[in-house]
Amino acid sequence: MIEIFQYEFMQRAFIAAVLVSVACGIVGTYVVIKRIVFISGGISHAAFGGIGLGYFLGINPILAAIPFSLISALGIGAINQRVKVSEDTAIGILWSLGMALGIIFVNLTPGYVPDLFSYLFGSILTVPISDLYIMLVLDLIIIGTVFLFQREFLALSFDEEFSKVVGMPSELIYMLLLCLVALSVVVLIKVVGVILVIALLTIPAAISKQYTSNIRKLMALSVIIGGLLTSAGLWLSYVFNLASGATIVLVLTFAFGISYYLRD
Amino acid sequence: MTLNAVEMKNISLKFNEQSILHDINLKIEEKDFMAIIGPNGGGKSTLLKIILGLLTPDTGEVKVFGREPKKARDLMGYLPQSVSFDHDFPINVFDTVLSGIYHGLFKGYSENDRKAVINALKDVEMEKFKDRQISRLSGGQIQRVFIARAIVREPKLLLMDEPMASIDPEMQNSFYQLLSKLKDKMAIVLVSHDVGAVSIHVDKIACLNQRLFYHGPVEDAKEGLEEVYNCPIDLISHGIPHRVLKEH
Incomplete structure (x- = not known):
């Protein structure tokens, strides 16, 4: 097993796995306890519009995805609060709009578009x-924001109405939380791709939630479990020559099944 | 002149073209201990949410201690009728009560805040459960924790929506004792559909069924109640609690 660390691309892949586990452990905890899994799925798919825009403008697609997914996060939050459209309808619309824009941008880009697939399904080996x-940098922003706003995020997740009553600016805090989801989506895109991002945002936290009822321990455990399982998936995909993103998701799902079985 | 805790003028609210509240004028004084009673769907919870600034009325004016409701939230404590939270949400009793205190963004909790939490937990006899995860409590215990969360920052106006709904019978007496201890310090408003149970404890009653039929001292409330419920009622202000529903 040691020899795989001799390759530089494998070293980079494992560093990517660690960076990914920080975002998915911390933000994923809120995604799971606030029950915004579907919203997060919408944001991650909408981010594909940013990837397409990046190709079209000839800049790094990951950089282009940052403003794009932030705007779609704010859009979902704003529609939810201001317009009389049910939340899941708003998510469905932005979800497909983002994907459609991405495809149109890629269409408009002259010539062949290399490694487009890596943004859809992930490619941890070519980061x-x-x-x-x-x-x-995005990980550090996420950690800093959560450190500063942990009281508000917890109160909002537990009882949104009551958080308003005690005087929290709950709507702004909710928008901020969705922005954190958007940033972690960007962190995760390279590893598992927009389509599979939601697995990393939910499964490590869902596994950890069965073993602790303290939110800080929950975050720490999710980071550790996310890191271990992503690395395990990475290693298996190397050994069996399988697509890395899909293998990581399979490992996560399998681990969730086992942990659920062990708990009962 | 002292400020009234709540002053509502000509409040009306419709929801999907249906009138929920119609032309409500209500005054709650600084140390009032009032029960808002009326049938289900009569707009009681809606009225509380307007006072809290969670809902905005279509017409009329609300002032809470002379301020806009949203700007008076630091003076209010609230017990919701029900809280829908995740079954295994990662929070313990102590932190739940602590979330009833809020000083603003970037402002953490002090040692005094933690003491206030312990005192509030003592008031509802839940101190020994302070480290217990909230989902591992019974319904009645959770209700007590939420009562502690409502009173922890010593509000000037305490709003409680159906506080007796899930409290265990043996806790009811100590609950009313707690309220009689608190009522010298704050205005208290209870929402209830159980007229008799509440009327022996409170000083004032407001009868609400979309319109406000009566508000004033308990002793004179009989007529208003009959109008609200459309049936004759024996209102006993001292003695055994009576239930409206039993009259049918």
């Missing part, structure tokens, strides 16, 4: 160093 730096 360039520059993307690792982007992921690191």
